[in-house]
Amino acid sequence: MLGGPFYSVVLGRKDSLVSRADRVEGHLPRPNNTVSLLIALFAQRGFSAQELVALSGAHTVGFAHCKEFAGRMGLEASGKVDPTVNPRYADGIKKACADYAHRPTIAVFNDLMTPNKFDNMYFQNILRGLGLLASDQALASDPRTRPFVQLYAANQTAFFNDFVRAIEKLSVYGVKIGRFGEVRRRCDQFNSVKT
Known part of the structure; x- marks a missing residue:
């Protein structure tokens, strides 16, 4: 709907039976994280710096x-x-x-130029100092991530291809199996309340 790439979504993923805000800190990127922190956070989960940059491109919307x-x-x-x-x-x-x-x-x-379009404008913006979040803007200046920002700013097809591979990889990260978790009937609530 927003002009971005198509990618496969695996159905039937099990969701956790526990959902607590105090378990989030240190597991998700923050808007003021340094590139070193971001790279370390993603590396702990088997993602490269290039995959980090490609996934950050999702900030082209929102x-x-x-x-x-x-x-x-x-x-x-x-x-x-x-x-x-x-x-x-x-x-x-x-x-x-x-x-x-x-x-x-x-x-x-996040993207003041094309806020309702999934495109590579996010990368062009951060190269011009138009990154909204500190963590996004930092990607344009760190030598470990800047080459990917430049590539994606110049080549939307490369961004789309790398984004698809990274988002598909992310979608199966940490999948629960066996008796751990449940496939929810409604994604915003547990199937049954356990006491």
Whole structure:
């Protein structure tokens, strides 16, 4: 629907019988992670730096709440803007998020150029200092990830092909087997409540 690539989705994946917010920290990337932390987090799960960059391209759609990037865009008391951010972009973000402290649901598109299209504009944006999240912008400057950012910015087909391989690999990571987990009838709730 958004113009991105097609990929296979394996049906019948078992979901966990436990879902706790306190188990998330340290297992998912954060918007202010360094590239070294991101690479280490992905490597622990068998993913390469290139796969990390390809999967980050999913940020070509979606949005982030202002609190996730307020510090780097000059929205906090210091007023300092991250020097890797395009100054005009930072000014626009400051206006869009001006009242975020009182309205925490205010959000901004990850990709300001083509927010409703799955394409390689995300990569072109971060090369221009238009990365919304610190973790995204950092991919453009680290020598371990920059070559992939440049490749995907210049070649949408390469991005799509690598994204498909990485997302299919991610979709089967940590699949539960046997009596562990369940195939849910509704994805937002357990099949039965256990006491």
